[in-house]
Amino acid sequence: MTLSFFDQFMSPTYLGIPLIAVALTLPWILFPTPSARWLNNRLITLQGWFINRFTQQLLLPLNLGGHKWAALLTSLMLFLITLNMLGLLPYTFTPTTQLSLNMGLAVPLWLATVIIGMRNQPTAALGHLLPEGTPVPLIPVLIIIETISLFIRPALGVRLTANLTAGHQLIATAAFVLLPMMPTVAILTSIVLFLLTLLEIAVAMIQAYVFVLLLSLYLQENV
Amino acid sequence: LGAGLVQLAHLHTSPNSQAPVPALPEKGGKTRHGIIPEELFQILYPKTGVTGPYVLGAGLLTYILSKEIYIINHETFAAACMGTVIIYGVRKFGPDVAAFADKLNEEKVQKAQEVKDLAMTSLAQAIQDEKKEQWRAEGRQMLFDAKRNNVAMLLETNRRERVHMVTNDVKKRLDYQIALQTLHRRMEQEHMVNWVEKNVVTSITPQQEKASIAKCITDLKVLAKVQQAKTTA
Numbered sequence: 001m002t003l004s005f006f007d008q009f010m011s012p013t014y015l016g017i018p019l020i021a022v023a024l025t026l027p028w029i030l031f032p033t034p035s036a037r038w039l040n041n042r043l044i045t046l047q048g049w050f051i052n053r054f055t056q057q058l059l060l061p062l063n064l065g066g067h068k069w070a071a072l073l074t075s076l077m078l079f080l081i082t083l084n085m086l087g088l089l090p091y092t093f094t095p096t097t098q099l100s101l102n103m104g105l106a107v108p109l110w111l112a113t114v115i116i117g118m119r120n121q122p123t124a125a126l127g128h129l130l131p132e133g134t135p136v137p138l139i140p141v142l143i144i145i146e147t148i149s150l151f152i153r154p155a156l157g158v159r160l161t162a163n164l165t166a167g168h169q170l171i172a173t174a175a176f177v178l179l180p181m182m183p184t185v186a187i188l189t190s191i192v193l194f195l196l197t198l199l200e201i202a203v204a205m206i207q208a209y210v211f212v213l214l215l216s217l218y219l220q221e222n223v
Numbered sequence: 224l225g226a227g228l229v230q231l232a233h234l235h236t237s238p239n240s241q242a243p244v245p246a247l248p249e250k251g252g253k254t255r256h257g258i259i260p261e262e263l264f265q266i267l268y269p270k271t272g273v274t275g276p277y278v279l280g281a282g283l284l285t286y287i288l289s290k291e292i293y294i295i296n297h298e299t300f301a302a303a304c305m306g307t308v309i310i311y312g313v314r315k316f317g318p319d320v321a322a323f324a325d326k327l328n329e330e331k332v333q334k335a336q337e338v339k340d341l342a343m344t345s346l347a348q349a350i351q352d353e354k355k356e357q358w359r360a361e362g363r364q365m366l367f368d369a370k371r372n373n374v375a376m377l378l379e380t381n382r383r384e385r386v387h388m389v390t391n392d393v394k395k396r397l398d399y400q401i402a403l404q405t406l407h408r409r410m411e412q413e414h415m416v417n418w419v420e421k422n423v424v425t426s427i428t429p430q431q432e433k434a435s436i437a438k439c440i441t442d443l444k445v446l447a448k449v450q451q452a453k454t455t456a
Binding site: 043 | 299301305328
């Protein structure tokens with residue numbers, strides 16, 4: 001039965017067409033193009049407001065070099081949040097549950113921050129490997145630890161995958177055992193399912209935000 | 224190359240002119256129960272009345288379930304939960320979000336309106352000021368008259384001063400002449416008195432002097448006698 005529980009995460013194909021491509025690109029139509037009008041309808045106004053506020057907040061700690069990444073980070077955030085939220089609907093496929101997608105986003109972006117840091121300010125970038133104020137005997141060990149911590153940063157992608165997969169799986173399992181259950185016990189399971197739903201909505205938004213936030217943090221260190 | 228240029232000239236042109244931009248509708252399409260467009264009910268009303276679309280919906284649902292075109296599985300429960308949360312969220316926070324979006328637009332309009340109002344008030348004020356200036360300019364005749372009066376008064380004052388000055392000067396000269404004349408007369412009088420006195424003094428002969436002294440002595444004696452008589456009496 002374990003295989004059928006994870007069936008929901010199999011990348012769907014239809015007649016040889018990988019439908020994940022559709023799942024990745026179709027949510028784009030949910031975002032209306034900002035029009036040339038001065039006063040817009042509510043959706044475009046809210047969308048513009050949200051994007052402006054988010055970009056402003058995200059770029060606060062970054063210096064001018066990091067501002068080049070504004071479009072990338074904001075569009076990444078919108079992308080992830082849309083995919084996560086849409087995946088909560090029934091019978092939908094969440095592309096961000098695929099490790100390949102998340103690592104494909106995390107590793108190149110993380111590597112870009114590392115390379116930028118090493119290229120533009122190698123001393124400062126290497127200096128991050130040793131925090132200030134460490135006692136002298138600890139220095140060799142700490143450098144090794146910090147290097148490991150640096151290379152484990154692509155776990156950004158793993159974090160996203162794990163959180164979303166776990167959440168979806170929990171919802172699926174709770175709903176599955178709810179199906180043949182007696183009504184009296186079913187009420188408890190329904191409550192569990194309801195709470196899980198609320199959690200998943202929160203997790204979907206938070207995980208997308210955390211992804212982008214950590215990336216901006218890595219950028220801040222290196223740029 | 225010529226054909227390409229012809230095509231280039233036709234970029235960004237179209238026979239439809241969109242200016243001025245057509246206005247957006249005020250409100251979105253009307254919906255029944257938040258999801259189903261009102262038009263469906265209007266379309267079915269002539270043939271099936273008010274309950275038509277509901278019967279259609281119920282029948283479709285029953286058909287899909289009974290023919291097992293849609294099977295109730297675990298996703299149904301997950302969908303029910305998610306649906307509850309979504310509907311609750313939209314019903315509770317929908318109006319607030321809409322009000323917020325409207326407020327954003329309102330603020331935008333209000334900022335522009337403020338600029339316009341400020342311009343209007345400043346222009347109206349400018350008109351008022353201009354009118355006042357025109358009214359002031361009408362009174363310029365009075366101003367000129369007043370100024371002319373001032374100048375005339377100054378001239379008059381000046382003339383009178385000069386007249387006084389002349390009068391004083393002439394009076395001074397006449398006074399001088401008078402003083403000169405009185406001086407002359409006084410000197411002549413003094414001189415004459417001195418001459419008369421001198422002549423009188425020189426004309427007093429010694430015998431006249433003796434006679435006058437003798438008279439004085441007799442007079443004194445008489446006076447002494449009288450005085451004596453008064454004291455003894």
